[in-house]
Amino acid sequence: MIRVSSLLAGACALALAPSFAAAADTTPAQAADGYYKAGEAALAKALTINPNAGKAKNVVLFLGDGMGISTAVASRIYEGQQRGVDGESNALAFEKLPWVALSKTYSHDTQVTDSAAGITAITTGVKTRNKVIGLTGVAKPEACADEAANRVETIAEIAKAHGLSAGAVTTTRITHATPAGTYAHTAYRDWEGDGDMPAEALSGGCKDIARQLVEAPAKIRLDVALGGGRSRFLPEDKGGKRADGRDLTAEWTKAKGAAYVTTADQLKTIDATKTGPVLGLFAGEHLPYEVERPMLGQGVPTLADMATKAVDILSQNPKGYFLLVEGGKIDMGSHLNNAKRTLTETVEFSKAIEAVLAKVDLKDTLVIVTADHSHGLVISGYAARSAPILGLAGNEGEPVVAGDGKAYTVLSFATGPGGVEGNDLRADPAHEDLDEVDYHQQAGANLPSAAHSGEDVGIYADGPGAYLVRGVVEESYIFQVMRHAYGFDAAK
Incomplete structure (x- = not known):
């Protein structure tokens, strides 16, 4: 059973506690943040959009x-x-x-x-x-x-x-x-x-x-x-x-x-x-x-x-x-x-x-x-911000390798001609020209043509x-x- 005296004591303690809002800076830290400001601008623009219920010509x-x-x-x-x-x-x-x-x-x-x-x-x-x-x-x-x-x-x-x-x-x-x-x-x-x-x-x-x-x-x-x-x-x-x-x-x-x-x-x-x-x-x-x-x-x-x-x-x-x-x-x-x-x-x-x-x-x-x-098509890994999208995957800026000790690319495919055939070993894309027009990203399963998803x-x-x-x-x-x-x- 909860004693009334205990409830009163708790209420008094809360009343005497300093106000967090009063003690804190009235300007939130995020107010000056670029992402925050971009979000504000996006919201302002969204609020101006009205449905067009007219007929389309x-x-x-x-x-x-x-x-x-x-x-x-x-x-x-x-x-x-x-x-x-x-x-x-x-x-x-x-x-x-x-x-x-x-x-x-x-x-x-x-x-x-x-x-x-x-x-x-x-x-x-x-x-x-x-x-x-x-x-x-x-x-x-x-x-x-x-x-x-x-x-x-x-x-x-x-x-x-x-x-x-x-x-x-x-x-x-x-x-x-x-x-x-x-x-x-x-x-x-x-x-x-x-x-x-x-x-x-x-x-x-x-x-x-x-x-x-x-x-x-x-x-x-x-x-x-x-x-x-x-x-x-x-x-x-x-x-x-x-x-x-x-x-x-x-x-x-x-x-x-x-x-x-x-x-x-x-x-x-x-x-x-x-x-x-x-x-x-x-x-x-x-x-x-x-x-x-x-x-x-x-x-x-x-x-x-x-x-x-x-x-x-x-x-x-x-x-x-x-x-x-x-x-x-x-x-x-x-x-x-x-x-x-x-x-x-x-x-x-x-x-x-x-x-x-x-x-x-x-x-x-x-x-x-x-x-x-x-x-x-899959975007995977933790490549650094602004790292080439056609480049190698990374771990927040650091090079990263898979379990076979080889690098892998930011972009890969689930299926397709980039998959390993038979007992062949996976190629190391760190030694290939990833920006070359005819470079084929690697795939999880080899098929003559990649399947839809x-x-x-x-x-x-x-x-x-x-x-x-x-x-x-x-x-x-x-x-x-x-x-x-x-x-x-x-x-x-």
């Missing part, structure tokens, strides 16, 4: 293929270090957008999606099976017979049906999975040209992806398609891979005012106010990596060049437009365990976003930046409806945000 969807959170962070650091500023506190263009969410990227049949199922979720609101584009999850990969009954409309096709314009821009083949997700409906993503298709699919009446782009009805056909992949549109006698002998580029130009271009200079000369549909194919296959531009990229437009020209052309439609812009070779660099290519492609992707943001009006244009899936990816947004990008959402939710922002009715 235009939607620009940026997709960094394979651009997981680790890739974005490493690229942020790399871009800052290349400019000679603090990379760790740096921000890429899309990281400055005010509305952010996480996207759950699993597909209908796998924990880890591929690009075909990923883009289908984003552009149609339906999760499907890996390898399948523009069809429901009922359709099975490579099953031509499943195409007709399982077709789903894409946001680009819906926009066109409402009288808007639509386009797709990519650094990959325009028939590759992500750009194809704006216009194609196929049971197999690799059916890019008829030469890629088995006889049974051709006899079953299924169309290759290049044909689907060119032969789409005018009311839903893309108005702008820029990227690589010329080989899928040309017959063999013209340097292509088509087995049917058709020249689809010539067929494209039969449309009123249509243009076909193959160089950066030709793209520049197009008058956005006068042209009809524009097909730009700037390479036989994928466009070269940015690090290869001095040798292989002469005459090839940058992603920013293509994206801004697409905006100029599409914005001639007073009703508005939809545009997909893909940084497709971010993913390809990671498949190679080649972090330098991955990071430089992400930086170029950011530059394209910055260029488009400078052109559009966020009062009537919804901009969404996301990825279809992540990759197994299944963690959530970021969604960044601004403009009408962007406030709906918040929380942890399904990848297919992104379609619903775009549809709602346009004011299109939900499918019945």
